[in-house]
Amino acid sequence: MGGGSTDIKLIDEKGIRLDGRRVDQLRPIKIEAGVLKNADGSAYVEWGKNKVLAAVYGPREAHPRHIQDPTRAVVDVIYNMCSFSVEERVRPGPGRRSVEISKVIADAFRNVIFTEQFPRAKIDVYIEILQANAGTRCAGVVAASVALADAGVPMMDLVPACAAGKANNQLILDLGKEEDNVGQADLPTAIVPKTGEIVLLQMDGHLTQDEFDRALQMSMNACMQIYELQKDALRRRYATSANDAPDTEEVRQ
Amino acid sequence: MNEEKKQRVVVIPGDEIGASGLKSGSGTYRRDGKVFAAQLGIRNVRGDFVNVIPLGGRYIPRSGDSVIGVVVEMGPSNWLVDINSPYPAPMHVSEVPWKVEFGDTARYLTIGDAILAKVLAVDEIKHVQVTMKEHGLRKLAGGQLVEISHSKVPRMIGKGGSMIALLKDATKCRIFVGQNGRVWLDGEQDNMMKATQAIKRIDEASQHFGLTEEIKKMLNFSGAVTPQGDKDGE
Numbered sequence: 001m002g003g004g005s006t007d008i009k010l011i012d013e014k015g016i017r018l019d020g021r022r023v024d025q026l027r028p029i030k031i032e033a034g035v036l037k038n039a040d041g042s043a044y045v046e047w048g049k050n051k052v053l054a055a056v057y058g059p060r061e062a063h064p065r066h067i068q069d070p071t072r073a074v075v076d077v078i079y080n081m082c083s084f085s086v087e088e089r090v091r092p093g094p095g096r097r098s099v100e101i102s103k104v105i106a107d108a109f110r111n112v113i114f115t116e117q118f119p120r121a122k123i124d125v126y127i128e129i130l131q132a133n134a135g136t137r138c139a140g141v142v143a144a145s146v147a148l149a150d151a152g153v154p155m156m157d158l159v160p161a162c163a164a165g166k167a168n169n170q171l172i173l174d175l176g177k178e179e180d181n182v183g184q185a186d187l188p189t190a191i192v193p194k195t196g197e198i199v200l201l202q203m204d205g206h207l208t209q210d211e212f213d214r215a216l217q218m219s220m221n222a223c224m225q226i227y228e229l230q231k232d233a234l235r236r237r238y239a240t241s242a243n244d245a246p247d248t249e250e251v252r253q
Numbered sequence: 254m255n256e257e258k259k260q261r262v263v264v265i266p267g268d269e270i271g272a273s274g275l276k277s278g279s280g281t282y283r284r285d286g287k288v289f290a291a292q293l294g295i296r297n298v299r300g301d302f303v304n305v306i307p308l309g310g311r312y313i314p315r316s317g318d319s320v321i322g323v324v325v326e327m328g329p330s331n332w333l334v335d336i337n338s339p340y341p342a343p344m345h346v347s348e349v350p351w352k353v354e355f356g357d358t359a360r361y362l363t364i365g366d367a368i369l370a371k372v373l374a375v376d377e378i379k380h381v382q383v384t385m386k387e388h389g390l391r392k393l394a395g396g397q398l399v400e401i402s403h404s405k406v407p408r409m410i411g412k413g414g415s416m417i418a419l420l421k422d423a424t425k426c427r428i429f430v431g432q433n434g435r436v437w438l439d440g441e442q443d444n445m446m447k448a449t450q451a452i453k454r455i456d457e458a459s460q461h462f463g464l465t466e467e468i469k470k471m472l473n474f475s476g477a478v479t480p481q482g483d484k485d486g487e
Contacts, residue, residue, distance in 0.1 A: 059339045061341065071378075114282070119378045149266050149293045150293065151309060154291040154292045154310075157266055158265065234265050238293070
């Protein structure tokens with residue numbers, strides 16, 4: 001984040017941004033569930049120019065043994081940027097940034113997964129950023145929660161996420177790369193729609209109390225839109241099973 | 254399964270699925286007096302309870318389940334059995350139908366052996382114990398194992414055992430289905446291949462109408478299916 005004043009005009013007089021969006025408009029989002037065969041659950045998200053793949057394994061046996069928790073499952077998230085995901089090559093492997101993002105996303109999911117149903121087990125979530133263009137942690141959360149549902153992990157709700165921020169002294173929704181780099185603030189948010197709880201909230205830059213409240217409201221409203229897209233992706237994946245009703249009778253022999 | 258016999262509703266975690274007078278069953282949770290789905294699956298009402306039949310997820314052992322396990326580790330007085338769940342299951346020598354001397358476990362079961370076992374007990378922290386000390390439980394020598402999703406096991410067995418009876422009659426194979434999604438079969442090579450294909454098809458297309466007919470065609474079987482009298486269908 002460059003922060004502060006810039007000569008670059010990110011928003012024109014009509015309130016149209018560099019990529020042609022209005023200030024309160026999301027980038028186009030496409031979500032697909034169940035794209036990987038070998039993972040227990042998976043999802044692919046295209047969010048503007050971001051391309052994110054998420055895979056879920058487990059619940060499975062937790063190794064090494066000392067990480068096991070006898071009261072609940074351990075949720076582990078690994079957020080990773082592919083070396084080709086941005087213009088300048090990313091040095092592969094975990095770094096300061098990706099370790100932090102992995103941690104905050106794992107903390108978010110621990111609030112919705114019924115971890116107490118799987119004591120001593122571990123749920124692994126892998127988030128791979130194939131192409132990045134600002135807002136990858138939100139896209140990662142969106143993909144991961146669809147992947148978790150696809151894996152059949154019991155959870156309270158899906159977790160949509162979206163960022164709001166400030167550029168050229170105006171509040172904007174879902175920052176693009178330029179807005180993120182030279183804008184004044186970035187506020188990624190993830191919520192649990194069922195309860196209205198906030199499970200992820202970070203802020204970069206400066207906002208006044210009033211701006212903060214309005215930006216938070218903007219991103220929470222956007223989260224509800226994304227929530228519908230997530231549900232739609234899962235319904236599409238299992239649509240065939242819904243329409244061709246099976247004539248199964250649950251048989252326990 | 255009374256009111257919505259034909260109409261299957263796919264539910265997503267967080268969907269409200271309750272109705273007045275219905276209690277929260279498996280795969281659901283209760284919040285502010287309402288019932289919500291906790292898992293992706295199909296809504297199902299049975300008795301007073303509303304449940305979600307999962308479409309995926311791992312097999313979680315419950316006591317009394319018949320499972321097909323594979324021995325993964327041996328100790329002087331026990332074996333460790335993989336039952337395709339997040340939790341490996343130890344089996345003590347006192348739980349097998351043979352008299353095993355201390356340290357002599359390898360003579361009876363070694364790593365890689367498949368066994369038909371029963372989940373004896375599961376405690377609150379999911380320590381699982383399995384047993385072979387019951388009628389019909391044994392080591393599965395020869396044959397082969399096929400894995401399907403555990404949620405497809407009821408379909409694999411079919412209504413009153415119809416599907417499994419068809420497979421057995423059409424392929425002349427001996428077949429066991431474990432509650433944990435493992436299927437063991439033994440017979441002639443060609444027949445085993447045919448049966449494996451049919452099982453894979455059932456796993457894939459478990460939701461289709463008239464699957465039994467499709468499998469019948471696939472196996473070129475036209476005779477009547479013998480009703481399941483024996484206990485092989487487990």
